[in-house]
Amino acid sequence: DSGVTQTPKHLxxxxxxxxxxxxxPRSGDLSVYWYQQSLDQGLQFLxxxxxxxxxxxxxxxxRFSAQQFPDLHSELNLSSLELGDSALYFCASxxxxxxxxxxxxxxxxxxxxx
Amino acid sequence: xxxxxQPPSMDxxxxxxxxxxxxxxxxxxxxxVYWYRQIHSQGPQYIIHGLKNNETNEMASLIITExxxxxxxxxxxxxxxxxxxxxxxxxxxxxxxxxxGKLTFGQGTILTxxx
Numbered sequence: 001d002s003g004v005t006q007t008p009k010h011l012x013x014x015x016x017x018x019x020x021x022x023x024x025p026r027s028g029d030l031s032v033y034w035y036q037q038s039l040d041q042g043l044q045f046l047x048x049x050x051x052x053x054x055x056x057x058x059x060x061x062x063r064f065s066a067q068q069f070p071d072l073h074s075e076l077n078l079s080s081l082e083l084g085d086s087a088l089y090f091c092a093s094x095x096x097x098x099x100x101x102x103x104x105x106x107x108x109x110x111x112x113x114x
Numbered sequence: 115x116x117x118x119x120q121p122p123s124m125d126x127x128x129x130x131x132x133x134x135x136x137x138x139x140x141x142x143x144x145x146x147v148y149w150y151r152q153i154h155s156q157g158p159q160y161i162i163h164g165l166k167n168n169e170t171n172e173m174a175s176l177i178i179t180e181x182x183x184x185x186x187x188x189x190x191x192x193x194x195x196x197x198x199x200x201x202x203x204x205x206x207x208x209x210x211x212x213x214x215g216k217l218t219f220g221q222g223t224i225l226t227x228x229x
Binding site: 002004031033035037042043044045048050055056058088090092094097098100102103104105106107108110 | 146148150155156157158159160163165201214215216217218219220221
């Protein structure tokens with residue numbers, strides 16, 4: 001158990017819909033990261049928040065957005081969903097963003113678009 | 115990020131040591147080497163990381179060459195539960211960059227531990 005909690009574990013929805021994925025970081029961790037894992041792209045970094053502020057962005061689509069709340073939990077919002085958005089979405093957390101602080105991953109949310 | 119090269123697959127007998135190599139010849143002086151593994155579709159699991167000295171924890175040992183251009187992850191007594199994809203990652207150390215803090219995952223090494 002990494003201590004990172006993601007909900008829901010599974011999500012099935014239709015094209016054009018909007019969903020929200022939730023992540024609770026490990027106690028004491030200020031950094032939250034989101035990653036997407038699809039069959040053809042592997043694990044891809046989406047976005048990083050530190051103590052409520054966005055710190056880095058990867059190849060995150062404009063239809064996707066995220067935020068980190070004062071209690072440090074984070075949400076990833078995916079809108080206008082397309083079939084290609086079907087993937088595993090992982091959240092990770094770390095004490096902070098510097099290089100020698102490991103990220104610990106949750107068990108992910110499996111998103112299926114029908 | 116420094117690029118890493120790993121063999122696509124390896125086999126290991128249960129109870130033997132598994133030695134997983136990684137090349138990172140373009141690594142810069144302040145970048146750490148990280149190892150993660152992923153079992154089936156579970157979340158990646160942190161194993162170990164190091165800068166230039168060898169490191170050991172309860173899961174594994176990390177041996178980094180003196181020139182830092184390659185490293186080896188050692189699982190001393192592999193079990194069937196160690197079958198997974200193992201990722202060697204060089205961590206971006208650029209404090210101000212747009213990819214600050216991210217981990218770049220490659221294809222990894224599929225380690226199969228057999229009885």
